[in-house]
Amino acid sequence: MNYNTKQRELILNCLMENSDKHLNAFEIMELLKVKKINVGQATIYRTLEKLIKENIIIKYITKDNSACYQYIADDNCVMHNHLICSECGELIHIKGKYLDRLSEHIQNEYGFLIDKFRTVFYGKCKSCGGQTK
Amino acid sequence: MNYNTKQRELILNCLMENSDKHLNAFEIMELLKVKKINVGQATIYRTLEKLIKENIIIKYITKDNSACYQYIADDNCVMHNHLICSECGELIHIKGKYLDRLSEHIQNEYGFLIDKFRTVFYGKCKSCGGQTK
DNA sequence: CTAAGTGCAAAATGTTTGCATACTT
C-alpha cells in the first residue's frame, strides 16, 4: 500500500536527523535543497500526511502559528508521551507511572481515552526557564 | 490597553455560547451574520489573537487540519486542563490530584513547566467510543 | 484628544489539486 520511494526516504531521514527540532514543510524542503536534492512541495505535504497517519511523526502548531512536524517513532515510542518546549522546540519523551495513572483515571472518571500520538504537553523546558517558576 | 468594543463582546459571546464546540474563524463570522451582525474578518482574527493572549480561549488544530477556537475561561478555569474529543469536539474540564502529581513529577524530573492553557489532551470521549477500548 | 479598534480590499502565506509522467511492486 505504501511504496518505499526515494522521496519518502529523504523526507523521513530529514525528520529523523532533526528529531530534536520542529520543522515546517518549507524548512524540510530547504534542508533537502541544501543537499542538492529537489523534492516538490506537493510531495512533501503528501508524504507528511502519510507519515502522520502511520504515527511516525506528529504535527502541531507553534506559538507563532506555524504548522510543524516532528519525528516521534523512535525505539519503543509507542508508550511515550511528548513534552515540547514552546520557546525552543525541544522534544522530550516521557513515560512512567504518573502518566499511566492519569490516563487510567481519566478513562475511569470520564470514559475518555487519551490519544498519545496527538497529545502533546506544551510548556517551558529547563533551559528556557521552566525550572525557575 | 484593551478597549471593550461591541465587536469584541459579540465574538466572545459567540464563543461562550458555544463553549462545548470548536468553531473556526469562518463559522464565527457566519454565526454572527445569522444574527444580522456583520463583523469584518480582519476583526475576527485580530480579536481571536487577543483572546488567546488573555487565556480566555484556546486555539488548536483538528484532525482535518482546520484551526479552531474554543472558550475555556469559565469559573475557576485557571487550574483546569482540557480534554478534547477528536471525533465530536466535546470539551471536558479536568483537574485533580493525578494531574497535579504528573505536573509535579515532570517539573522535578525534567525541569519542564507545563503550560495548562496550551496543553490539550486529545482522544475519544465516552460517546465516541473512548470507554470501549 | 489620544490610543486602540474597525472594515474593506488587496496581498501574502500555506496547502491542496489536476494531470501527465515516472517509479514500485
Place this chain on the structure above:
DNA sequence: AAGTATGCAAACATTTTGCACTTAG
C-alpha cells in the same frame, strides 16, 4: 501490468496587512 508516487503549475483556503475612518477611554 497495475497501482501508487512524483513534479509542476494552477487553484484554493486561510490569515495578515495597509489605510482611512470610527470608537472607547
